[in-house]
Amino acid sequence: MITQTSRRSLLKAALIGAGAAVVLPPAARAEAAGFRHPGLLHTQADFDRMAAQVNAGAQPWKAGWDKLVANGRSRSTWTPRPLATVIRGGTGQNVGQMCVDVAAAYQNALRWRISGEKAHGDAATRILNAWSGSLRTLTGNADRFLAAGIQGWQWANVAEIMRGYPGFDFERFASMLVKVFYPLNEQFLTRHNDACVSNYWANWDLCAMASVLAIGVLTDDGAKVSRAVEYFKHGAGNGSIMRAVPFLHPGGLGQWQESGRDQGHSSLGVGLMGVICEMAWNQGVDLYGYADNRFMKGAEYVAKYNLGHDVPFTTYRWENGRNCAPQQQTTVSAAGRGMNDPVWALVYNHYVVRRGLDAPHISAYAERLAPEGGGGDYGGSKYDHLGFGTLTFTRNRPAGALPIGAARKLRPVNLTGASVGERDGLGHLDSTAIAFTIVPGLAGEGYSFVAPDGRYLRHRNYRIRFDAPNGTDLFERDATFLARAGSTSGSVTLESVNYPDRVVRHRHRQLWLDQRQDTPAFRADSSFTAVP
Structure with missing residues (x-):
C-alpha cells in the first residue's frame, strides 16, 4: 500500500x-x-x-x-x-x-x-x-x-x-x-x-x-x-x-x-x-x-x-x-x-x-x-x-462556464442548422454563422462576444445587434452577459448584466432581449450551445 x-x-x-x-x-x-x-x-x-x-x-x-x-x-x-x-x-x-x-x-x-x-x-x-x-x-x-x-x-x-x-x-x-x-x-x-x-x-x-x-x-x-x-x-x-x-x-x-x-x-x-x-x-x-x-x-x-x-x-x-x-x-x-x-x-x-x-x-x-x-x-x-x-x-459543463479566448458559434438548442449571424447589423439566426471570440465581460463580470471584425454583440432597445465599442459605460454593460445554465446539457442562457430579468432569446429567427418566462418553450428559445 x-x-x-x-x-x-x-x-x-x-x-x-x-x-x-x-x-x-x-x-x-x-x-x-x-x-x-x-x-x-x-x-x-x-x-x-x-x-x-x-x-x-x-x-x-x-x-x-x-x-x-x-x-x-x-x-x-x-x-x-x-x-x-x-x-x-x-x-x-x-x-x-x-x-x-x-x-x-x-x-x-x-x-x-x-x-x-x-x-x-x-x-x-x-x-x-x-x-x-x-x-x-x-x-x-x-x-x-x-x-x-x-x-x-x-x-x-x-x-x-x-x-x-x-x-x-x-x-x-x-x-x-x-x-x-x-x-x-x-x-x-x-x-x-x-x-x-x-x-x-x-x-x-x-x-x-x-x-x-x-x-x-x-x-x-x-x-x-x-x-x-x-x-x-x-x-x-x-x-x-x-x-x-x-x-x-x-x-x-x-x-x-x-x-x-x-x-x-x-x-x-x-x-x-x-x-x-x-x-x-x-x-x-x-x-x-x-x-x-x-x-x-x-x-x-x-x-x-x-x-x-x-x-x-x-x-x-x-x-x-x-x-x-x-x-x-x-x-x-x-x-x-x-x-x-x-x-x-x-x-x-x-x-x-x-x-x-x-x-x-x-x-x-x-x-x-x-x-x-x-x-x-x-x-x-x-x-x-x-x-x-x-x-x-461525458460531463456537464459547470453552469455558466464558457471558454475564455475560444472562437465559438452560438447555436440555438431548438433550431437545427442555425447559428447566430447578422442581417443589417442585427442579430439573426442563419445557416452561415459568425464565430465569436469569447472574452471577459467588458463590464467586469460575465462574458462579451467579439465578431471577427471587432464589433461586439450587444443589446439596444431590446434588440441584439452588432456594434463597434465606443468606450462608454453603457456600451460595456450592454455588451456584457452572464451565462446561466440552459435548458439542455451543455447549453447556456445569456442574461443581460444591466437587465437581469431579461435574456437573449430568438423569435422568428430574430434575436431579442426578452423578459424571462418560466415556460419550456421560452427556455428552449433562450438556450444556446457554444460550438467550435
Whole structure:
C-alpha cells in the first residue's frame, strides 16, 4: 500500500514537473492515505453520474448506453474462452480470444455498475475468474509486448470495476497480472526488445506504461505508479511525452511521433496517452497538463489532420533496429486518414469540459464520433480501445462556464442548422454563422462576444445587434452577459448584466432581449450551445 507521504510526493513531483502551480479539483486530489478505489478510468462519482443520466434518459448518455446494450459482447450470457498460453505474433497466434473476452468483461462490468443488474456482474466475474484460473504464459514474437501492454491495462480496469464483487477472486486475478503481464511491460521499458531505444514507435511504450500504471493502482503498488509517471515525463523511449510529441507548431499543434507513419497508429497513440492521463488524474497526478498541455497539442494535431485539414510537418529522424541505422520521414502520412477510433470523448471531456480550454479539432472529432461504441463496433480487429467514451466520460459543463479566448458559434438548442449571424447589423439566426471570440465581460463580470471584425454583440432597445465599442459605460454593460445554465446539457442562457430579468432569446429567427418566462418553450428559445 502506498503511504500518504509517498502519494503526496507523486502529486508534488507531477506538479513541479509541469512547470506551473496546478490546483486539481477535489475529485482528483488525494483524499486519504493509499489509493482511491475505484480509481482507474472510472471513479464511483463517474458511475453515479452515468447511472443518474441514463435513468433520466438524458442525452448523450442514453445514446451511449444504447450503443453499449446493442453490442453483442455486453450480453450477460457471454461464455469466456480462456487460454493457458496466449500468443501474439508468429505461428499459432490466438490473442484474439483474449481481446474479445476483455471487451466482454468490460462491457458487462459497465452494465452492472450502471444498471445494477446482477446477471451482468456475474458475467464479468465469470470471465475474470476463467482467465485468472487458466492463463500462465504470454508469448509470441515482439508483438507479445503489445498484448502485455494493451490487454494488461484493459484487464486491470475491469478488475478495478469489479473489486469486491461476490465471487470475484481478486487476489488470483491480480497475481496473474503481476506475474504474466507486468514482467513483459517492464522488460520492454527497460530493454526495448534489445533494439535501439528509438526503434519502436510511441505506442509500444505507451501501452506498457498504461499497463504498469493500471496494475500499480490495482495492487496498491506505489513503486509501479511512480515508474509509469516518471517514464511518461522523462523516459528514454518514444512514448515519453517529449518524444511522443517531438515538435510544436503554431496554432497550438504538436506533431505526433507516428504521424509520418500512418494515422491509425497516431489515433491509437492518442487513445493510449489519454488512458494514462485519466488513470493518473483519478489518483491525483496531472499528466494531462504536463509540459504546458503538450498532450492536448499532440491530440489537436492528429485530430486536425484526420478531419481533412492540412498540418505542418517537421522532418522526423530516428534510429532503427539493433544497429541504430538512421531513418527519416519528411511528410505527414495520409495512410489511414480519417480513422474512427473511439478515443476522443475522453480527451474532449478533460480539456474542454473539465478545464475549459479551447481545443476545436478535438471537439469536432468527439462530436463526429458520438456516440462512441467499443470492441466489436469498429471491425474485427478493433479491440485496442475499451471505448464507450460518450457514456463514460461525458460531463456537464459547470453552469455558466464558457471558454475564455475560444472562437465559438452560438447555436440555438431548438433550431437545427442555425447559428447566430447578422442581417443589417442585427442579430439573426442563419445557416452561415459568425464565430465569436469569447472574452471577459467588458463590464467586469460575465462574458462579451467579439465578431471577427471587432464589433461586439450587444443589446439596444431590446434588440441584439452588432456594434463597434465606443468606450462608454453603457456600451460595456450592454455588451456584457452572464451565462446561466440552459435548458439542455451543455447549453447556456445569456442574461443581460444591466437587465437581469431579461435574456437573449430568438423569435422568428430574430434575436431579442426578452423578459424571462418560466415556460419550456421560452427556455428552449433562450438556450444556446457554444460550438467550435
